[in-house]
Amino acid sequence: MGHFGQIASIFLEKEASHKIELPNPPCRTKLHHTLMITGEIKSRVDRIWDTMWSGGISNPLSVIEQLTYLLFIKRLDEIHTLREKKAARLKTPIEEPIFPKGSNPATKSDFPAQQLRWSRFRDSSPEDLFTTVKDEVFPFIKSLQLSGGADGQAEGDSTYTHHMKDAIFMMPTPRVLANVVDQLDGIDMADRDTKGDLYEYMLGKIASSGQNGQFRTPRHIIQLMVDLTAPSAKDTICDPACGTAGFLIAASEYLRQHHEDEIYKSPESRRRFNAQTFHGYDFDSTMLRIGSMNMLLHGVENPDIRYKDSLAQADEDDAERFSLILANPPFAGSLDYETTAKDLLQIVKTKKTELLFIALFLRMLKKGGRAAVIVPDGVLFGSSKAHKSLRQMLVEDQKLDAIVSMPSGVFKPYAGVSTAILIFTKTDSGGTDQVWFYDMQADGFSLDDKRTPQDKSDLPDILKRWQNLDGESTRARTDQSFLVPKADIAANDYDLSINRYKEVAYEAVDYDPPKTILARIERLDTEIAQGRKELEELLR
Numbered sequence: 140m141g142h143f144g145q146i147a148s149i150f151l152e153k154e155a156s157h158k159i160e161l162p163n164p165p166c167r168t169k170l171h172h173t174l175m176i177t178g179e180i181k182s183r184v185d186r187i188w189d190t191m192w193s194g195g196i197s198n199p200l201s202v203i204e205q206l207t208y209l210l211f212i213k214r215l216d217e218i219h220t221l222r223e224k225k226a227a228r229l230k231t232p233i234e235e236p237i238f239p240k241g242s243n244p245a246t247k248s249d250f251p252a253q254q255l256r257w258s259r260f261r262d263s264s265p266e267d268l269f270t271t272v273k274d275e276v277f278p279f280i281k282s283l284q285l286s287g288g289a290d291g292q293a294e295g296d297s298t299y300t301h302h303m304k305d306a307i308f309m310m311p312t313p314r315v316l317a318n319v320v321d322q323l324d325g326i327d328m329a330d331r332d333t334k335g336d337l338y339e340y341m342l343g344k345i346a347s348s349g350q351n352g353q354f355r356t357p358r359h360i361i362q363l364m365v366d367l368t369a370p371s372a373k374d375t376i377c378d379p380a381c382g383t384a385g386f387l388i389a390a391s392e393y394l395r396q397h398h399e400d401e402i403y404k405s406p407e408s409r410r411r412f413n414a415q416t417f418h419g420y421d422f423d424s425t426m427l428r429i430g431s432m433n434m435l436l437h438g439v440e441n442p443d444i445r446y447k448d449s450l451a452q453a454d455e456d457d458a459e460r461f462s463l464i465l466a467n468p469p470f471a472g473s474l475d476y477e478t479t480a481k482d483l484l485q486i487v488k489t490k491k492t493e494l495l496f497i498a499l500f501l502r503m504l505k506k507g508g509r510a511a512v513i514v515p516d517g518v519l520f521g522s523s524k525a526h527k528s529l530r531q532m533l534v535e536d537q538k539l540d541a542i543v544s545m546p547s548g549v550f551k552p553y554a555g556v557s558t559a560i561l562i563f564t565k566t567d568s569g570g571t572d573q574v575w576f577y578d579m580q581a582d583g584f585s586l587d588d589k590r591t592p593q594d595k596s597d598l599p600d601i602l603k604r605w606q607n608l609d610g611e612s613t614r615a616r617t618d619q620s621f622l623v624p625k626a627d628i629a630a631n632d633y634d635l636s637i638n639r640y641k642e643v644a645y646e647a648v649d650y651d652p653p654k655t656i657l658a659r660i661e662r663l664d665t666e667i668a669q670g671r672k673e674l675e676e677l678l679r
Contacts, residue, residue: 180326184340187322194315200425203341205309207432209323212276214436216257237283255279261324268320269313277308302428302444338436342383356385356467356513359583360549363598364511364560365389367541367605370463372401372408374416377461379449379468379499381419384430386465388437391417395438413440418461420447450483450495459505467513468496470556487532489525493518497529497561501537504565509540516544516557519635530633534625538570539563543577543601544637548586559637574628575608576637577601577620616642 191202219237226233238252254260260271281303310316326337339358370376370390378386394402394412402412417439421427424446431444470493486498493515500510518526519542533539543560550556564570583596597619604611604620614621623640631639650656 180337181340183322183326184337187319188341188344190315190318190322195311196309199344200429201309203344204306204425204429204432206319206323206341207338207429207436208277208280208306208308209319211432211436212272212280213257213323215280219256220258252279257324261320265313265317269310269316272316273308273310277306281306302424302431305424306428338433342385342433355383355553357549357582357584358385358389359598360513360545360560361385361389361465363601364465364513365393366602367543367560367562368463368465368509368511369397370394372398372412374463375418375461376416376463376465377418377420377457377503378464378466379420379447379496379503380466381421381430381444382423382426384419384433384442384444386467387417387419387430387434387439387442390463390465391434391437391439414442417442417444419444420449422446422448449499450492457503459503459508461503462505462508464500464504464508464510464512466496466500466510468493470515487525487529489523489529491525494525494529497533501532501565506565506567508565509562510565511560511562513558514561516559516636518561519559520639527633530635533561533563534571534574534628534633535569536567537563538566539574539635541575541577541605542635542637543579545579545582546586548590549582551586551590552588571625573622573624574635575605575611575620575622576640577604578637578641580619616640617644 187206188202191205196202196205215237222233222236238256240253254271255276260268260276263271283303310319342355365386370393372394374390376387376390378384381387391412394416402408417434419430419434419442421430421444427444427446431442434442434444483495483498483502486501487494489495497512497514497518500512504510519530521527539562541560541562543562545558545560547555547557549558577597579597579601581593581595581597583593583598584590585593600619608622611620611622616623621640627640628635651659
């Protein structure tokens with residue numbers, strides 16, 4: 140899941156005919172950093188969490204949602220302050236202020252809009268603060284017009300404004316709100332990485348799986364999958380089960396680090412990055428709001444994050460549309476044929492969601508498009524007709540590139556299922572020559588529920604070997620990674636389990652002859668009897 144990019148970058152540049160100016164382009168960021176927020180900030184976030192929990196907001200997603208709104212309100216005030224300083228320096232009127240003087244257009248009241256700013260209302264009494272945020276500030280941010288631009292969105296109907304229409308202010312009491320505002324105000328979030336880590340830390344507090352088999356994908360696994368697929372500035376990227384948009388955020392950060400010049404070379408390229416590159420679907424409205432806000436707060440201005448039951452809705456506009464799919468779709472459950480998109484059933488007739496999602500990925504990818512997706516191990520060796528036909532399709536009709544087997548503890552404490560990363564390219568004309576297998580043993584964390592950091596991690600080795608597949612041709616199947624010819628896979632009924640092909644090296648061990656071992660046992664028995672006799676004499 141990435142960094143908490145400048146909120147300023149959610150606003151499109153003025154010359155591109157958008158409503159709010161972008162003060163500064165997002166800066167280059169480091170992709171592979173560990174959580175760097177201090178223990179003090181973590182403690183503060185924990186206290187905020189406890190405050191909201193004790194105030195009656197017990198759903199972790201609701202806590203994150205409410206905190207996201209407040210962080211956004213705080214950042215809007217910071218941007219407005221920067222514009223004020225710029226105007227004062229240039230001795231010109233402030234251009235397109237976020238908080239204009241006069242009435243609040245959201246409520247058509249005469250309440251001065253300047254009083255909606257964080258720096259103004261934060262020092263109010265708890266009761267006045269609660270009234271201002273609930274009745275004035277919250278309606279204001281819900282009606283804030285950011286421009287559209289993604290496919291299917293009209294001007295003034297951005298991802299942000301679309302999902303904010305259904306947002307609900309849930310702070311229970313003035314005291315709880317005042318306490319949270321006071322604690323958030325004390326967190327210095329000037330550094331981009333710190334903001335990202337802060338948000339990731341909050342998302343990491345979701346400690347139980349969601350409905351329908353959904354659970355949060357570990358950030359380092361997402362990063363590995365992005366690195367393995369190496370997105371380019373020309374890619375159109377989709378996650379059909381996006382949740383909090385972790386894959387899309389990691390992909391956006393990869394593009395910023397590796398293709399920054401291409402992204403920001405012109406207004407058109409910036410528009411493409413911000414409004415046409417990233418697409419995410421989900422059927423959980425809360426996840427959609429968190430995912431879209433997460434993208435916005437990470438500096439992607441107007442991603443296409445929208446409601447869709449991907450397996451139930453046949454959308455011709457999405458057929459062969461995307462060049463890269465990154466996903467961890469829900470594993471659990473089965474669907475009725477009546478509620479499943481008919482075009483998916485034409486690819487593979489099954490009720491299993493994990494198989495239907497792979498069929499969906501094949502449908503959505505354009506020719507030459509790549510996918511890196513997480514699947515349960517059952518997909519790799521399941522014996523049903525649907526399982527076998529889908530695997531045969533990947534091997535014979537498409538180009539199956541790699542299987543990275545992961546240990547079962549990777550998704551703890553959410554789930555203990557064994558999973559694998561499936562990487563393939565859509566060709567519709569075959570192309571599988573050899574499939575690369577890697578047996579991941581360690582991911583840098585303990586494989587129990589605590590998931591404490593460990594020194595051992597296979598992730599750097601996975602990426603290094605993947606980037607030099609020519610060197611893999613000489614590896615034996617007793618190694619941690621190896622290549623398997625397509626013919627061997629076909630001969631094994633298209634079984635893609637790594638255990639089917641991995642060989643175990645047995646070391647010959649020389650043992651003493653049985654008579655020698657028996658003599659040694661007899662001598663030990665004599666020594667034990669002698670020792671027992673001496674002990675009995677001492678006790679006597």
